[in-house]
Amino acid sequence: MPKMHLLTPGPVELVDPIRLSQSQEMIYHRGPEIRALISEIVADLKADFNADHCFLVTGSGTAGLEMAYACLTKPTDKSLVLTNGTFGDKLAALSKVYCSTEVFAQPLGKGWSLERAKEIIDNSDAQVFGLVYNETSTGVLNDAKSICRYAKSKGMVTILDCISAWAAAPLDLKDFSVDFAVTGSQKALGAAPGIAIVAFTEEMMLRAESIAARSFYLDMKKYKKDMQNNQTPTTPAVSVLFSVRAAIDYIKSKGGFEAHRRKHQLAAEKSRKFVESIGYKVFAEPGFYSPTITGFILENADAIRKELREKFNLVTARDFGELQGRFFRICHIGNFDDAHLDYAFDCIRKVLGK
Ligand SMILES: Cc1ncc(COP(=O)(O)O)c(C=O)c1O
Numbered sequence: 001m002p003k004m005h006l007l008t009p010g011p012v013e014l015v016d017p018i019r020l021s022q023s024q025e026m027i028y029h030r031g032p033e034i035r036a037l038i039s040e041i042v043a044d045l046k047a048d049f050n051a052d053h054c055f056l057v058t059g060s061g062t063a064g065l066e067m068a069y070a071c072l073t074k075p076t077d078k079s080l081v082l083t084n085g086t087f088g089d090k091l092a093a094l095s096k097v098y099c100s101t102e103v104f105a106q107p108l109g110k111g112w113s114l115e116r117a118k119e120i121i122d123n124s125d126a127q128v129f130g131l132v133y134n135e136t137s138t139g140v141l142n143d144a145k146s147i148c149r150y151a152k153s154k155g156m157v158t159i160l161d162c163i164s165a166w167a168a169a170p171l172d173l174k175d176f177s178v179d180f181a182v183t184g185s186q187k188a189l190g191a192a193p194g195i196a197i198v199a200f201t202e203e204m205m206l207r208a209e210s211i212a213a214r215s216f217y218l219d220m221k222k223y224k225k226d227m228q229n230n231q232t233p234t235t236p237a238v239s240v241l242f243s244v245r246a247a248i249d250y251i252k253s254k255g256g257f258e259a260h261r262r263k264h265q266l267a268a269e270k271s272r273k274f275v276e277s278i279g280y281k282v283f284a285e286p287g288f289y290s291p292t293i294t295g296f297i298l299e300n301a302d303a304i305r306k307e308l309r310e311k312f313n314l315v316t317a318r319d320f321g322e323l324q325g326r327f328f329r330i331c332h333i334g335n336f337d338d339a340h341l342d343y344a345f346d347c348i349r350k351v352l353g354k
Pocket residue numbers: 009010060061062063087132134135136161162163164184
């Protein structure tokens with residue numbers, strides 16, 4: 001297979017040390033090697049999230065969201081979900097599996113600010129609050145910090161889908177008043193897909209201990225017991241964990257998580273300038289720009305994607321729902337560097353004749 005250049009929101013391209021880490025010898029998932037591996041990863045993740053607990057769950061990011069709702073809600077609870085795109089809608093649909101759910105939406109491209117959310121939160125009797133930090137389908141970053149702080153001050157449990165935001169946008173659980181945050185290995189971390197990372201407060205562990213989990217596989221109580229011993233209740237995706245370890249090491253070798261976030265911020269600015277330079281308008285409302293995704297309306301987007309793939313081996317992400325076939329996303333997430341982005345911009349210019 002020829003080398004493909006991924007300009008996708010995840011899985012992302014793997015740099016060699018991360019890619020090759022997956023081919024090392026297998027280890028037993030109950031031995032000292034896995035305990036060392038998990039304890040190192042968890043220490044780094046807990047520090048960056050400022051979390052009391054961090055579990056590594058084998059599954060995609062959605063498994064982490066499912067863990068939150070299965071373990072932190074009772075069937076009699078109500079959950080409030082704010083959405084502004086496909087992934088907010090999916091979070092709302094997931095929430096509905098576990099409890100009654102009220103959903104409020106912003107038009108696509110518009111962000112959730114505290115000003116827009118405040119009255120909804122004031123009028124809600126929900127116990128649980130759910131929000132997507134970075135709406136990947138449109139490239140809109142919601143003001144998770146102000147909104148979660150406010151929802152928490154009203155007594156709600158705050159669940160944040162930061163799947164395409166963590167390690168690219170700022171997030172400190174205690175500072176943001178986020179109770180439970182979820183991301184995935186294949187996103188800004190830049191590892192292979194297959195591990196959901198959940199980070200949460202001690203208060204949430206106590207809450208989970210007082211509620212009957214509505215999942216066998218994702219029971220936080222079982223996880224706690226095994227994670228105390230740096231193991232997981234069931235067999236983890238060991239090779240993906242190797243890549244998670246390698247991805248953290250790679251980030252550290254480039255200056256650490258703050259530098260990684262800065263890299264995303266700069267790439268987002270560069271991508272917005274590029275979009276304007278070829279005569280398009282960034283879709284996200286100013287003030288809500290995403291550090292990982294820059295989107296714009298592009299008629300005939302499917303044909304453009306096809307040409308980019310066939311002529312330049314540049315793989316770009318599909319679009320969704322209302323924007324189907326007329327939206328284009330430049331994804332600057334994970335292991336990319338300037339050369340990678342410049343190659344993508346050059347290919348896009350050629351195909352668009354700009
Ligand atoms: C914001 C957001 N939430 C949820 C998901 C679903 O994640 P996964 O496919 O890892 O389950 C994604 C995937 O792109 C996402 O970007």
